[in-house]
Amino acid sequence: MFDITDEAKAYVADLFAQQDEQDLGLKVDVEKAGTPAAAVTFNFCFPKELSKTYQKFEYEGFYAYIDEFNFEYLKDSEVALKDAGTGKKLTITAPNAKGEEPKEDAPLEEKIKYVIAADISPGLATHGGFVELVEITKHMDVILNFGGGCQGCSSVKSTLEQGVEAQLKARFPEIKSVRDVTDHSNTNNAYM
Numbered sequence: 001m002f003d004i005t006d007e008a009k010a011y012v013a014d015l016f017a018q019q020d021e022q023d024l025g026l027k028v029d030v031e032k033a034g035t036p037a038a039a040v041t042f043n044f045c046f047p048k049e050l051s052k053t054y055q056k057f058e059y060e061g062f063y064a065y066i067d068e069f070n071f072e073y074l075k076d077s078e079v080a081l082k083d084a085g086t087g088k089k090l091t092i093t094a095p096n097a098k099g100e101e102p103k104e105d106a107p108l109e110e111k112i113k114y115v116i117a118a119d120i121s122p123g124l125a126t127h128g129g130f131v132e133l134v135e136i137t138k139h140m141d142v143i144l145n146f147g148g149g150c151q152g153c154s155s156v157k158s159t160l161e162q163g164v165e166a167q168l169k170a171r172f173p174e175i176k177s178v179r180d181v182t183d184h185s186n187t188n189n190a191y192m
Helices: 006-017 068-074 108-125 156-171
Strands: 025-031 039-045 054-059 062-067 078-084 087-093 129-136 141-148 177-180
Touching: 006 054, 006 062, 006 078, 006 087, 025 068, 039 087, 054 068, 062 068, 108 129, 108 141, 108 156, 141 156, 156 177
Parallel strands: 025 062, 141 177
Antiparallel strands: 025 039, 054 062, 078 087, 129 141
């Protein structure tokens, strides 16, 4: 499914050799596949607990399990072992995991969703927040919903006006306004 260097194979096989459980596997997933926020994760797993969509791949010293849904995203990937300061770390280069930026002639909704995922959400995520597109009205008003640490946050108005709206209008001048429809009365998880 993916190429793995000999050094990385030996490293993973050694991790498995150190485990007490004999029926462990390596689950390889792509979180938020096809978006700019995509991330590949490696975790120990019990194969019997995985859904039937996971396929088994044999490597020397261990088995990897990958969901069929992620095959396309992991195509042409390479796992290697890199120095990480005080130790070694598995890294994966997965050129297909993030998908592609929408073409110039793509619908505005698709382009806005991409900008939100690629440029806006990573900053909000540092505070446990996110924003999602609700709709684009016929008058070119962009309607957003904030969640996580942004819901009920006392800084959400400035985040909307100086951050999100500024970025979207700079990229897409046809946008007339950007509005927030979030119920901010719930402040349980608010960042501020």
